Amino acid sequence: MSDPANQVPxxxxxxxxxxxxxxxxxxxxxxxxxxxxxxxxxxxxxQVVVNMAAFYxxxxxxxxxxxxxxxxxxxxxxxxxxxxxxxxxxxVFSNLPCRFxxxxxxxxxxxxxxxxTAWQQAYQSFPELEKMQNPQDHLLAYLALRGEQLLQxxxxxxxxxxxxYPLIELFDLGDSLFFLRQAVRDELLAPVSLIDRxxxxxxxxxxxxxxxxxxxxxxxxxxxxxxxIHCFTCGHVGEQQTFMEGGRLVCPNCSTALRHxxxxxxxxxxxxxxxxxxxxxxxxxxxxxxxxxxxxxDPSDLNIAQIQSFKITDKTxxxxxxxxDERFSLDLGEQVSRDYLHWLVDWQxxxxxxxxxEFALLCLSFNRVEQAVEQLGAAQVYRIISQxxxxxxxxxxxxxxxxxxxxxxxxxxxPNLPFDHLTVVQQKMQQLSSLVQGTDALAMAVSSFxxxxxxxxxxxxxxxxxxxxxxxxxxx
Ligand SMILES: [Zn+2]
Ligand SMILES: [Zn+2]
Ligand SMILES: [Zn+2]
Numbered sequence: 001m002s003d004p005a006n007q008v009p010x011x012x013x014x015x016x017x018x019x020x021x022x023x024x025x026x027x028x029x030x031x032x033x034x035x036x037x038x039x040x041x042x043x044x045x046x047q048v049v050v051n052m053a054a055f056y057x058x059x060x061x062x063x064x065x066x067x068x069x070x071x072x073x074x075x076x077x078x079x080x081x082x083x084x085x086x087x088x089x090x091x092v093f094s095n096l097p098c099r100f101x102x103x104x105x106x107x108x109x110x111x112x113x114x115x116x117t118a119w120q121q122a123y124q125s126f127p128e129l130e131k132m133q134n135p136q137d138h139l140l141a142y143l144a145l146r147g148e149q150l151l152q153x154x155x156x157x158x159x160x161x162x163x164x165y166p167l168i169e170l171f172d173l174g175d176s177l178f179f180l181r182q183a184v185r186d187e188l189l190a191p192v193s194l195i196d197r198x199x200x201x202x203x204x205x206x207x208x209x210x211x212x213x214x215x216x217x218x219x220x221x222x223x224x225x226x227x228x229i230h231c232f233t234c235g236h237v238g239e240q241q242t243f244m245e246g247g248r249l250v251c252p253n254c255s256t257a258l259r260h261x262x263x264x265x266x267x268x269x270x271x272x273x274x275x276x277x278x279x280x281x282x283x284x285x286x287x288x289x290x291x292x293x294x295x296x297x298d299p300s301d302l303n304i305a306q307i308q309s310f311k312i313t314d315k316t317x318x319x320x321x322x323x324x325d326e327r328f329s330l331d332l333g334e335q336v337s338r339d340y341l342h343w344l345v346d347w348q349x350x351x352x353x354x355x356x357x358e359f360a361l362l363c364l365s366f367n368r369v370e371q372a373v374e375q376l377g378a379a380q381v382y383r384i385i386s387q388x389x390x391x392x393x394x395x396x397x398x399x400x401x402x403x404x405x406x407x408x409x410x411x412x413x414x415p416n417l418p419f420d421h422l423t424v425v426q427q428k429m430q431q432l433s434s435l436v437q438g439t440d441a442l443a444m445a446v447s448s449f450x451x452x453x454x455x456x457x458x459x460x461x462x463x464x465x466x467x468x469x470x471x472x473x474x475x476x
Contacts, residue, residue, distance in 0.1 A: 028116075029063040031055070034071025037095075038106050056080055059087040065116055068106055069094035078102075082170045088138040089129070089145055091119055100166045103146070119145055126320040136179075139171040140188060140316050150192055151310040160206045160292075161198045163307045177305055186406065188319075189310040196307040199288070203295035205303065210291055213284035220276035228280055230268040231258060237268050237280055315407070318370045330364075330389035330410060332402045341403040344413055345461035352451040360417040361449040362425065363468035364392070365409040368443040376441060384438045391432045395425070409469060419453045447471035 027045040030036075033055045040046050045063070049055045052073060058064075059081060067090060069077060078100045081087045091103045107115060122145045123129060129141050143149045153163040165176040173179045183189040200207045215223050227240040229249070236253035243249045249258040249265070258264040270280035288297040336344070351357040372381045396402070401413040414425065429446050433439040447468045 026063045028065040029061055030066050030068060030112075031058050031061065031064055032068040032070055033073060033077055034069070036068045036070045036106060038068075038108060040109055040112070052077070056084075059084045062086065064090060066091045066093065066112065068092075069096060069098070069102075070106070072096070074098040074102075075100065079170055079172065082138070082142070083135065083172055085133060085138075088171075089123075089141055091115055100170050118147075122147070126317075128320060132320075135171040135173055136183070136188075137320075139167060139173060140312055141320055142167070142171070143312050144317060144320055148312055151189065153195060153307050153309065160204075161200060161305050161307070162207055163196065163198070180308075180310065184310075187313050188316045190313050191306075191308040192311050194306055194308050198305045198307055199299075199302040200305055201288075201290035201293060201295055202297050202301055202303055204290060204293040206290060206292035207305075208291040209288040209297070209302070211286055211288050211299065213286055215274035215277060215279055216281050216283070216285045217279040218274060218277040219285065220274055222275040223272055223284055224275060226271055226273035226280070228268050228270060228273070229258070230266050231256060232264055232266070237270065239273070315370070318373075319407075330385060330392065330404075332389055332393050332396070332404075332410065335402045335404055338403060338405060341401065341405070341411060341413065342461040342465070344401060345464060348413065348415065349451065349455065349460060349464070352455055356452050358416060358418055358453075359451055360414040360419075360422040360425070361464060361468055362412040362414060362422075362429070363405075363409065363447045363465075363472050364412070364429065365406075365445050365447075365469070365472035366442040367408070367445060367473065368441060369408050372438075372441040376438065380438065381442070384436055384442065387436045388432060388439060388444075391436065392429065395428055395432070405465070405469065409472065411465060411468065417450075419450050422448055422450050445472035 027043065029045045029047055030040060032046060032048045033052075034050055035048055036046070044065075047058060047061070049058055050071065055077065059067075064087060067081060067087065069092065074094050074096050075098055078092065078098060081090070081092060093104055093106050094102050095105050103115065126141065126144060129145075132138060132141055139151075143151060151165060151167055153165050155162065156164040161177065165180070168176045168179055180189065184191065198207050199209065201209060212221060213223060214221055228237055229240050229243045230237045231243075231251040231254065233256040234251060234254035236251055238252060242252045243258065243265075250256070251258060251265075256264070261267075268280065269282050272281050272284055273279070274281070286299055288299045288302060289295070290297065345361065348357065348359045352359060366385075369381065372384075376384075396412070397414075399415055401415070403411045403413075405411045414422070417425070426446055426448050433444045449464055449468060
């Protein structure tokens with residue numbers, strides 16, 4: 001298999017006469033698994049393979065423009081196609097039923113050229129796509145190249161939450177709901193419409209739940225509806241049957257003959273009886289027993305999963321256009337992960353509560369990077385950001401902890417920092433932004449927190465970091 005990682009994928013061009021050709025004058029290749037029922041003209045090279053191993057090898061073919069799946073094995077082939085960096089984004093057609101989304105049925109020549117042209121035009125508007133290597137970017141690019149196709153769930157009773165997201169499986173992105181939560185938090189995907197709401201076991205997250213009525217006293221499932229009688233004379237409550245004596249109603253406890261309902265006796269509200277412990281009760285206890293792991297959930301505690309469709313955001317389109325990942329990041333030296341930062345902040349909060357340890361959090365955010373790139377050009381923005389990065393780095397101590405929290409937001413944990421020093425650091429940051437010419441175009445904002453000075457009851461890492469981020473988020 002050739003390594004496509006450092007090679008440029010073939011670009012299909014269509015000339016004025018509608019002839020498709022490749023930039024390097026190789027013919028665009030249509031790779032077919034099995035014999036296609038369509039005839040294509042000599043402008044294409046049609047490569048037919050019937051063997052799976054040969055097919056997988058051919059996915060690295062640089063002149064590849066489209067794939068036709070014409071024999072069994074589509075379900076098996078499609079994940080391999082989408083996880084191969086050369087074929088991840090390419091058009092795939094098939095007439096066979098498939099568990100995964102396709103680009104349509106086998107096209108005739110005109111339809112194929114139309115689809116390839118549309119795909120190619122979209123591809124050219126995202127010049128950074130070739131650099132995309134991770135599966136998440138591939139999924140986002142896949143959607144972007146298909147006219148901003150929606151990421152749709154499909155009903156699937158075999159799935160833990162009765163739905164699956166075939167595209168997330170196809171690109172091997174792990175747990176769908178977890179992936180979607182992260183992608184929404186990172187503003188890469190946005191929900192479009194709510195399709196369903198699914199309740200899940202708090203223990204194993206499956207939604208195969210059985211709602212059962214139990215005795216509220218002993219939790220036995222062996223309960224029944226009962227006609228009971230309540231004797232006014234002695235207060236005894238018992239099954240109707242035990243009051244029947246030779247055609248009369250007699251209390252089995254005090255032997256009083258009961259004649260008139262409302263005067264001598266009545267029917268209690270408790271009309272359920274437990275066969276196990278004999279308790280009478282009005283309402284059974286309802287639990288949602290998980291048929292998967294047997295855990296008994298209180299129905300009001302169940303996890304609720306929102307099943308939604310999603311679309312790519314403007315931020316995603318920006319990323320696909322200019323690959324913000326590295327070039328628009330401040331180079332602040334070694335960074336920690338978000339999870340680790342949360343852990344550290346919680347630890348510092350604990351120390352601060354107990355021992356009055358001082359620390360500060362600083363949040364730096366650039367709110368107009370996308371717009372600045374449009375206005376000033378990528379090179380200029382890159383220059384501003386690298387200058388700023390160098391200046392900020394100089395003013396940090398080795399013990400300071402840095403985390404790029406979102407694309408354009410940074411959180412700094414400054415341990416052992418007295419309150420008056422924080423003010424100095426903050427002023428310094430603001431001065432830096434005025435020193436580097438053009439920074440105002442990026443709309444840099446700074447927020448800060450100091451402990452124990454500002455530490456409140458109930459503050460934790462989640463809350464403090466969210467608070468700092470919302471303080472610097474611009475309207476842009
Ligand atoms: Zn369960
Ligand atoms: Zn009685
Ligand atoms: Zn009972």
